[in-house]
Amino acid sequence: MLILECPYCGVKAEETELSPGGEAHLKRFGPDSSDADFEAYMFARKNPKGVHFERWRHAYGCGKWFLAARCTATLEVFGTYPAQSTEPPVEVIDKIKAKRPDWKGFK
Amino acid sequence: MSDPISALNGASFDGFATIREIGPIGMITLRAKAGTKGLDKAIMAATGCAVPALLRMETKDDRAAGWMSPDEVLLILPYAEVSQALDAIAQALKGQHHLAVNVSDARAVFRVEGAQADQVMRKISPVDFDTLALGELRRSRAAQVAAAFWRDEAGFTVVCFRSVAGYMMALLSQSAKAGSEL
Amino acid sequence: MSTRLTSNGWMINRNVAVEFTFNGKRLRGYEGDTLASALLANDQMLVGRSFKYHRPRGIVASGPEEPNALVNLGSGARLEPNQRTTTTELFDGLEAQSQNHWPSLEYDVGVLNNYASRFLPAGFYYKTFIHPRAAWKHVFEPIIRKSAGLGQAPKDRDADHYEQAYGYCDVLVAGGGVAGLQAALVAGRAGARVWLVEEATVWGGRARVDGDIIDGMAAQAWVDQTVTALMAMPNVTMRLRCQAAGVHDHGYVLLSERVADHTPGDGRPRQRLWRLRATRIITATGAIERPLSFPGNDIPGVMLAGAVRDFVGKWAVSPGDRTVIVTNNDDAYRTAIALHGAGLEVVAVVDARVSVNGDLPERVRALGIRVETGKGIAKVKGTKRVEGVEICVQAGEGKASSFVACDCVAMSGGWSPVVHLWSHCGGKLAWDEAGAFFRPDPDRPPLSHDGRAMVIAAGAANGALRAAATDADAAARIALDMLAMKPAKATAPMHDLPEEGAMAPVWVMPQGADIALRSKMWLDFQNDVKVSDVQLAAREGYESVEHTKRYTTLGMATDQGKLSNINGLAVLAESLNMAIPQVGTTTFRPPYTPVTLGALAGEARGEIFQPLRRTPMHAWHEKNGAYFEPVGYWRRPYCFPRAGETHDQAVHREVRNTRNAVGLLDASTLGKIIVKGPDAGRFLDMLYTGVMSTLPIGKCRYGLMCNEQGFLSDDGVVARIDEDTWLCHTTSGGADRIHGWMEDWLQCEWWDWQVFTANVTEQYAQVAVVGPNARKLLERLGGMDLSKETLPFMQWADGTLGGFAVRVYRISFSGELSYEIAVDAGQGAAFWQALIAAGVEFGAMPYGTEALHIMRAEKGFIMIGDETDGTVIPQDLGLDWAISKKKADFLGKRGQQRSFLANADRWKLVGFETLDGSVIQDGAYIVGQGVNANNQRNVQGRVTSTYFSPTLNRGIAMGLLRHGPQRMGEVVEFSKIEGGTVQARVVNPVFFDKDGEKQNV
């Protein structure tokens, strides 16, 4: 059972205090978007074995959504950061690169 | 208007710790971004307390202000003074984006007291009570329901939603049963 | 025979006798006995039967690894099957029943399976499952079902209670032997927050019984001194009877604490499950001795050598008068010394090694005990207990060179580290050639959240079988280093060790045994898997150890292969001509030993099984005979039956009374969310399919919410409170979900919008006052103007009624004149009673959710969860009027544009009236023409709501039908569960008061 540190309140919350929200950094496509874009937004998920970016809500705590970068294979957590981020912060990226030299990058 | 009643009308239980449902207590949810102009005045007017720091509970007599989230403060005050406080908050935050609502009746409040009160809490919440400081406000779950609690010299105050007050009372009582000390 | 000795027995208190029963027989033991030691003290060598062949089984081990001596413990409400006698503490009145035999332990019919064993080879189940099917069903299954299974399943409700608790520490030390004690000591002295847990009832593990000497002290003196030091440390928590059962992600460890297993009925929780978080875990779980595979090694009286000296030393029980020791290592000689010291006869030590000259064998020889080197056992004589052994040359084919009479055989195939806690979360193992065991590979540990080692192995669990405390000292230093803590200055403890000769791996004894002998060498005692079975599996192509395990059931019994694992692997490797590390091990899964379901459920049973939600009026409902139904965690009155009424009759009365007079509904469960801010209107326009920003202050509007796929997710009435405040009603039970949905969009997508939300559902009690007399009733309470002119339909107003501060919404879910009135929850019960009292003269009655459902169906109003199921869009329900055409965007708009949703062929909502007036069955389909590819009847629609309408005195229904609205008047057929169909006419879904005159008065 994971522990993730909520970047808003600093609480090291365990998984039962959190609710999961799937893949992070999806771009919303609304009316007038192409079928392909809408499909990508609604359904296409990376589901990697390795470095992954996810949405979590500190549901039983401060109620805030935050994002987490972790390895789905080893469960190593590289960092958590606010949901108001369009891409992962530099320090999180740097940490992942240092620990996973083979990592292909965030995009 | 009849006298307001708390969810369990003051139920209590004596085990290796004492459980008491208390209230009714005045509570206001105040939502505003940190640093909003007039926020300190609003909190002061309602509770006499300063703006609470991260995870802290500021207390003054029977009033308190607790940090609930980056843009939410819980104000605690006498039940009868809530509407007056709401007026004062509206005055202090006039023209500022905020939301203040009375949630006094939406909550049930319990006291868990006694030398081993912490053991009751250790059974119900995934929280490190060894390191929970006096006056630290922690939101978590109590078994299967959401709860907020803080510690003082005499024990703990536990807040949950009114509809699950019966569950909380039974949960705390079961956890405080004599003979089940940790 | 096995009996109680007069010397030794430091675990027992001879001054306190304890009475217990085994298969109804009254027996006596002492305080401090385990059930196993007490049974042996009473010469009860036969304790059970094996799973498949029902062979006689005796006690083999002295700890949690015991595969045989499992019993049904207790009776009635305290019956628990498969309890290991070796870890069950004896208490006065204990009742035990042996398992897996019929009609009795002594005379078991199932033992016939033994003689039929050539018909029950490895893979028997696989083979008969596959072919022939009929044989399985009619021949094998009935027989096997009758004879299979171990313990009895309890039938009564468990009389005990259980609980859980959370713990936190820097270092968890699992295991309280000398390694665990030393690791805890080092970590504790450094100031770390330490938990030290031990599954047994005493500290020290095997050290005392093995005669260890540490720092020049006898083991027990060292243990006592260390425990005393640890107890003085406030940062160290120590728990006995507490097993680290499983290691999970991020340092989450489940500890199973047996609080009152040995004192049943004393009021304490029987067991407690600790949910511990440890930053680092030191596993000091010791090692388990391996059996040797020789013919007849399963006969009662053949035991592990370490267990034999445990029974002699700890509990003063001799398993036999004359013991033969068979070994491939020096450690087993400690058993010879222990038995000799207790005055018992050691007939011979049979050692498979040719050259034996370590310190311990020399001491045994000096005691005058016969040591046979290069020898093995060719046969164990006896059935229900050992009568003697035939000794042979280990290197040969099993021709006996001598026969020795004995009643106990103590065997040792070497020791294997208990690597479970290391392996649960993915720690890898390395093969240790010298010890012939797998041990934790420090370069491939299980990882924690920081990518560093979560578990550190110490002592025997780390493969350091000889100098465990010294090894543990180093392990604790590694853990401290990872915690950035400094160990106190102290030297590591030193073991004073005898010189030991190398052990020799022996996987089959004798080495050249033929098939007949190999068919009598047991690997898995409980599941009856023999050397020959594993070899057969290898011959049949099962090369993967995981496949072999499932094919043969090796290691799949309740002991999960604690004794059989390595021996089975070695035999498989040999058969495949592979090295053991190449074959690998099966997966070690938690828990280490079974954790009872009660502990996993914890406090969640009875009254607090689930958090039931109650409205402020709940007590009144209970007092007035409400029949409740669950709505999420809420309990809502379904109806209020009166004396002599059925539920149906009550519901019909409630509907008629509401339509004709006035009804009262507790609507407190309705979700209420306040949305406020300069961007609140814009936000709600995105959330709802309709427009909320233009709603005038004081008015109400019905709204629909969809998910991004376009499917309908919730509905409710929105009220505009002031310039920048709206109040959104959600469905009962939808409040938390919709509040979360709002926050998700505000926090994660439109975080620059100025909007705050608050879920105020529970702040208010809400009552719907419904029916032609509704206004009259409220006017009797008095306090505000509720006339049509002042408060028309779809408006709200604040005021007082009967002295209560209220907010009144004129909205209707029944088609009647209706007011929904919110008061503070603390006033809810009083307000409800005031309405009931004032309502007497107007014929007011409470009504429940079923009457509510019928009345909304009579009006053709949809219900989320009935008309919707996550695949329905508002357009399917004819709700196009609630979808804005003008808005450029709202959640779900893009989804609804997808071709299969914007499709004229979709099933759409219509009403149905059966031709015979009957009620269409719930879930019925509307059958179509022909059949589909699976030869099932084609369907063209389904019912979504179906009721008997007391107002119209006939069955009414709503449902989805292909091209529905274009088919008014057509007759279609609904399926029936019992077969056949019922005919119904397609009609307008509004059955009652089509023009909506009643609600608008």
Ligand SMILES: [Zn+2]
């Ligand atoms: Zn948080």
